[in-house]
Amino acid sequence: MxxxxxxxxxxxxxxxxxxxxxxxxxxxxxxxxxxxxxxxxxxxxxxxxxxxxxxPSKKALFEAVFEELETEAVRQSAEAGDRGEDPWQRALFALDAFLTTCADPVYGRVVWQEAPIAMGWVRWEELENKFAFGVIEEHVRALVESGLVERLPVETMSRLAFSMLGAAGQALSRAAEADKARVKDEYRLVIGRMLAGLTVRK
Amino acid sequence: MxxxxxxxxxxxxxxxxxxxxxxxxxxxxxxxxxxxxxxxxxxxxxxxxxxxxxxPSKKALFEAVFEELETEAVRQSAEAGDRGEDPWQRALFALDAFLTTCADPVYGRVVWQEAPIAMGWVRWEELENKFAFGVIEEHVRALVESGLVERLPVETMSRLAFSMLGAAGQALSRAAEADKARVKDEYRLVIGRMLAGLTVRK
DNA sequence: GTATAAGACATACGCTGCGTATGTTACCGA
DNA sequence: TCGGTAACATACGCAGCGTATGTCTTATAC
Missing domain, CATH: 1.10.10.60 (Homeodomain-like)
Incomplete structure (x- = not known):
């Protein structure tokens, strides 16, 4: 055919x-x-x-590259998240998958380092709201709804979680190949602990 | 004379x-x-x-502007931190002063938004290691030494704290003048809680 | 006090790289 | 088979950085 x-x-x-x-x-x-x-x-x-x-322009070409990478990253993170049993586990699984993606030099460099430069912060945020940030905000919202996390401002929590992923992504994309596993573990650990600071205390 | x-x-x-x-x-x-x-x-x-x-170049001019702003920011943060009684309070005071600085449109735009673009991430990090990041790492180290915070990797904790300040800085520099106070409070609250996740549990 | 050196700029030039306007060729539909 | 249009190539203009060179003024040496 x-x-x-x-x-x-x-x-x-x-x-x-x-x-x-x-x-x-x-x-x-x-x-x-x-x-x-x-x-x-x-x-x-x-x-x-x-x-x-x-x-239409150099920026547009870059955006096309960007969207391609982000679409795939979000897909993988969602796929991993779906394997979790409860919101907390789903968030951690998604986090883990995302860190793995960030360890990819191409993704790390293009999305986290060049993108804000290339398209400007404003446009970058617009797009990230559709991609990575959107995913994070959903996880945070689910955590709040399920009562696992306190009712603090969702937007603010999401932005901060987002920024931490960015830092992890940066660190991972810069780390030597041999260190990536260790660096990833460290970030996963500390991010997990920081997020735990938002849980409701009994 | x-x-x-x-x-x-x-x-x-x-x-x-x-x-x-x-x-x-x-x-x-x-x-x-x-x-x-x-x-x-x-x-x-x-x-x-x-x-x-x-x-010598456009970049050099920008760096001069950048260093001027950062020097003043670090000075103010240090001054505020010195008024604290213990490491934890010193860190929170310094954080507060820093958020105030970030609320300044000039500082926010130049240091957090334009700087990585203008001088490239590598150079930006080099300089930030001398300024903001260096200050943060000292606070974190003091917190660990005093036993208030767990012995997790200092570098990683510092990077993540740094990234959160960046997010706060971005949000503050973008927020409308009327919202700055509220936004600042929200970020201070959530950052405080996240850092609390790193404290030693009894 | 004058000559000469050096510092503080101004002027002129070349180059890179983006965007656009204008060809040119090959395919597709009537 | 014959326009028409899609898919490019070529040619041009222009902004903005960096550099090379010129000019004028102030300091210094004699």
């Missing part, structure tokens, strides 16, 4: 995907400012014209 | 200071990328030549 797409459309999508992949590599290794569209295009044996045909 | 400086040196320092002030305003309102050296110089009725005479 046919894909329903014409030959030309298939080729077009292929170059778009290749562009995205090349851009991901460049952004992850050289950062946003350090990669020129000229080079990205050259990686594909194309010119900047191709880039501007598929993406 | 004379300052020991020649007339010319005084004028030179005056323009340098004026440049720094103009740059601070521009960076705080328009960001690093949004301010051109042309405009900064024009604010002083000078040209870019003056800027490049006093500072």
């Amino acid at each position: 046919s894909t329903g797409k014409s030959r030309r459309d298939q080729f077009s999508e292929a170059t778009r995907a290749a562009l995205l992949e090349a851009a991901t590599r460049r952004f992850a290794t050289l950062g946003f400012g350090g990669t020129s569209l000229e080079d990205v295009a050259a990686d594909i044996q194309a010119t900047r014209g191709a880039v501007y045909h598929h993406f | 004379s300052t020991g400086k020649s007339r010319r040196d005084q004028f030179s320092e005056a323009t340098r200071a004026a440049l720094l002030e103009a740059a601070t305003r521009r960076f705080a309102t328009l960001g690093f990328g949004g301010t051109s050296l042309e405009d900064v110089a024009a604010d002083i009725q000078a040209t870019r030549g003056a800027v490049y005479h006093h500072f």
Whole structure:
């Protein structure tokens, strides 16, 4: 059976995907400012014209890369979270999966280090509200609703939890390969303890 | 008595200071990328030549602004912390003073939002290790030494505390003037609770 | 007191890299 | 088979950084 797409459309999508992949590599290794569209295009044996045909701007190209990475990260975290029995366990499972994702150099560099720079804090927050932050806020809300965590301002708790994940992500993306496991354990431990500070005391 | 400086040196320092002030305003309102050296110089009725005479690069100019702000912030935090009786109270006093500083739009925007962009994460961390992060780590260490906080990895705890202050700083620098007080209270509360999660349980 | 050196800028230039405007070619539909 | 349009390539303009060079004024040496 046919894909329903014409030959030309298939080729077009292929170059778009290749562009995205090349851009991901460049952004992850050289950062946003350090990669020129000229080079990205050259990686594909194309010119900047191709880039501007598929993406309206350099920022837009970056956002496409970003969204791709975030979508996958959220998916994995959700999948892990679903295996938990209660809200607390679900949150911890999701946290663990997320830390694993952050240990990936590409994700860590692009999402946590370059993204705010590339698209500005405002836009970054807008997108994160749909992705990572949104997920966290749901976990926090579930924890509050189930009575496991005190009724403190959900937004504030979520922001702080979010920032800690960011710190963990940064540390993980910078850590040497051999240290990643240890660093991850340390962050998981301390974050777990800090979150425990929010639980209701009997 | 004379300052020991020649007339010319005084004028030179005056323009340098004026440049720094103009740059601070521009960076705080328009960001690093949004301010051109042309405009900064024009604010002083000078040209870019003056800027490049006093500072080797745009980044260097930004770093000068940054260091000025950070030095003052650290000073205020230390001053507040010194008024505490025990390590825990000292940490909370310092935290409070720091949140107040973060509520300042200039400090918040330049240090927390623009700085990582302007000088890159690596350089930003290098400098923060000397300023804010260094202060935090000392507080954490004091808390551990005094037995108030568990012997978890100090570096990790400090990084996480640091990231929370960052989040608070961001939130404060973005909050509307009327909300700043409420936002600050919320963050102080939740951060306090999270840190409490690290205390030794009897 | 004058000459010379040096400091404090101004002016001029080149370069990179983004965005846009304008081709050019190949495919698809009628 | 013949426009039309999608998918690029080429060419251009422009902002803004950094640098090289020029100019004027103040300090210093004699």
